[in-house]
Amino acid sequence: MIRITVFFFSLLFSLNLIAQSIEQDIEQHRKGQLVIKAGPGAEVSVKQLSHEFWFGAAIANGLGSGSMDPEDLRQYKARFLENFNSAVTENALKWANMEAEKGKVNHQTVEGILQWTEENDIPLRGHNLFWGIDKFVQPWVKELSDAELEATIRDRAISIASRYKGRFVEYDLNNEMIHGNYYEDRLGPDITAKMVEWVLEGDPDAKLYLNDYDILTGNRLGDYMAQIRKLLAQGVPIAGIGVQGHLHGSTFDRLALKASLDSLAQFGLPIRITEFNMPGQRSKFYKDSQLAMTSEEEAQNARELVDYYRICFAHPAVEGILMWGFWEGVNWIPSSSLYTRDWKAKPAAEAYQELIFNTWWTENSGFTDNTGHYAVPAFYGTYRITVDGKSKIISHTKDPGETKAEFPKR
Numbered sequence: 010m011i012r013i014t015v016f017f018f019s020l021l022f023s024l025n026l027i028a029q030s031i032e033q034d035i036e037q038h039r040k041g042q043l044v045i046k047a048g049p050g051a052e053v054s055v056k057q058l059s060h061e062f063w064f065g066a067a068i069a070n071g072l073g074s075g076s077m078d079p080e081d082l083r084q085y086k087a088r089f090l091e092n093f094n095s096a097v098t099e100n101a102l103k104w105a106n107m108e109a110e111k112g113k114v115n116h117q118t119v120e121g122i123l124q125w126t127e128e129n130d131i132p133l134r135g136h137n138l139f140w141g142i143d144k145f146v147q148p149w150v151k152e153l154s155d156a157e158l159e160a161t162i163r164d165r166a167i168s169i170a171s172r173y174k175g176r177f178v179e180y181d182l183n184n185e186m187i188h189g190n191y192y193e194d195r196l197g198p199d200i201t202a203k204m205v206e207w208v209l210e211g212d213p214d215a216k217l218y219l220n221d222y223d224i225l226t227g228n229r230l231g232d233y234m235a236q237i238r239k240l241l242a243q244g245v246p247i248a249g250i251g252v253q254g255h256l257h258g259s260t261f262d263r264l265a266l267k268a269s270l271d272s273l274a275q276f277g278l279p280i281r282i283t284e285f286n287m288p289g290q291r292s293k294f295y296k297d298s299q300l301a302m303t304s305e306e307e308a309q310n311a312r313e314l315v316d317y318y319r320i321c322f323a324h325p326a327v328e329g330i331l332m333w334g335f336w337e338g339v340n341w342i343p344s345s346s347l348y349t350r351d352w353k354a355k356p357a358a359e360a361y362q363e364l365i366f367n368t369w370w371t372e373n374s375g376f377t378d379n380t381g382h383y384a385v386p387a388f389y390g391t392y393r394i395t396v397d398g399k400s401k402i403i404s405h406t407k408d409p410g411e412t413k414a415e416f417p418k419r
Contacts (some may be wrong), residue, residue, distance in 0.1 A: 027263055027267055030323070031319050031320065031323040032323075034324070035319075035322060038325040039322060039369070039407075040371075040386045040388055041386070041387065041405065041410040041412065042384050042385070042386060042411045042412075043371075043387040043392065043414070044382065044384045044411065045382070045383040045394060045396060045413075045414050045416065046377075046381055046413060046414070047383070047396045047397070047415070047416040047417070048419040049378065049379045049380065050376055050377060050379075051381070051416070051419065052376055052396065052397055052398075053373075053374060053375055053376065053383045053395070053396050054373075054393075054394070054395040055371065055372065055374065055392060055394055057370050057372060057388060057390050057392055058393055059390050059391045060094055060365070060389070061389035061390045061404075061406055062322065062329060062389065062390075063132070063281065063328060063329025063331065064093055064095065064365055065095030065097060065329060065330070066089065066096060066331055066333075066335045067096070067097050067098070067136075067331060067332065068096050068098060068099060068101075068122050068125075069099055069100075069339040070099065070100050070101050070106075070118050071339060072086070072122055072125060073117070073118040073119065073122035073124075073125070074101075074117060074118040075121065081338060081352075084352045085338075085339075086125070088347075089335070091362075092362065092365075094131065094132075095134075096126055096134070097133065097136050098119065098122055098134075098135055098136050099136070101118040102138070103136070103137060104139060104140065104165060105140070105145055105146070105147050107119070108147070110149065111147075111149040116172070123173070123176055133176070133177055134177060134178055134179045134218075134283075134331075135169075135177040135180040135181070136184070137180065137183070137184040138169060138182055139165075139166075139182065139183040139184065140183070140184040141185075141186060141189055141190040141192045141193065142184070142185055142189040142191070143189055143191050146191045151191075155196060158192070158195060158196065159196055159203075162192065163203070163207045166204055166208045166210075166211065168211065169208075169211065170208045170210070171212060174214075174215075177215075178216065179216040179249065180216070180217055181219075181251055181283070182218065182219065182220075185222060186201070186219070186221065187232045187233055187236055188221065192204075201245065202244075205246060218248055218249045218251045219233075219237065219240075219251055221233055221251070221253065222252075222255070223256045224252045224269055225256070225257075225265065225269045225270070225282075226256050226261075227265040227268065227269055228256070230269050230272060230273075233252075234273070237250065237276055247278060249279040249280065250276065250278050250280045251283040252269070252273070252281070253284040253285075254284060254285035254289075254317065254321075255286035255287075255289040255333060255342070256290055256291060257287075257289040257290075257292075258289060258292040259294070259306070259309070259313070260309075260313055261287075261313065261317060266320050266321075267320055270320075270326060270327060271324075273326065274324070274326035279326065279328045280327045281327070281329045281330070281331065282327065282329065284331065285330055286334065287310055287313050287357070288310060288344055289342070289345070290342070292342075292344075294343075294344035298343055301344075307355060307357070311355075311357045311360035312360070314357050314360060314361060315361075315364055318361075318364060318365075319364075322369070332347075333345075335347045335348065336348045336350075336352070337350040347361060371385065371387040371390075373385045373387075381418065388405075389405055389406055389407045390405060391404055391405070396416040397419065401414060401416070
């Protein structure tokens, strides 16, 4: 009994330390001085327009293929633009989705998604070029000889990279390799490096991420880190580390999340939370997709979502977090959505919007001092700065951290 009590209070102490450090870390890592120079006594308005940090979501195939109901599509696009500044293809780019039958490649859905994201200045990550989990490899691929398989992989890597050169911000290279890698099993341990080489042949500027699950729980963290070390030792140019955020239940382990991010940060690579759901895959709501939350569960879910985002946003190595679905109509864990099937905002949506667009949002006004300076600590992002009625749009970025905007003196 004494041991249980000591453990409980130790856990509470650790959680309190994390909670106390989060606000300090956010101030340190997500804000920088925005300095306006003008004449003395000038009237200044500072209005944030967007975040530099990626607050994104997966885009369902229906947006690109035209298969979504027109009214739902209208709502889907509008709600996406209200909530998110970045995106990832949910299924459209996956090899099995694009080429279920050999030689019959569907580019329509990918092109439709890209057209919409480009029209709206939304950076898009490509998920994924390859996926070696056995059940997700097409039967026709398995029927190829080893030589044919390698040639076919090469062709896909080069053709996709060259066709979409400069349009995808980054790609997940070969999804979930620590859980299964059919291609390596068939072709040997050098195939990952070859995949990278071929993608870069098609697009020398392509950024290639690893992506895997059960990492932020701590369960497979060691395996993932060993894989990253091995690939880096081989000289494989990894651009970033993707970690999925849906292997928890209806709550999550705060200490494990923070510790996992700390461990991954040692590689000096950007980290994206690539697939987030709350509740997650180990919850009763995943096991029974028809199960509805009580009002108490909805409120608790909103709190869990906020805590997860706060820990990730506070971490200096994390550059974004993307929800894996936000509308019940096309979400593999419907209860994890921000909006119901008929587009009503859930408590999680209200909590998310309050966090991203209020708590983590900079709007300020005042007057320059007698030296013509006005400074404000501001979240990194895009701003409209207005001085005496004249406006500029400026980018306030983490690198270099301080941004200066100069206006002519009166």
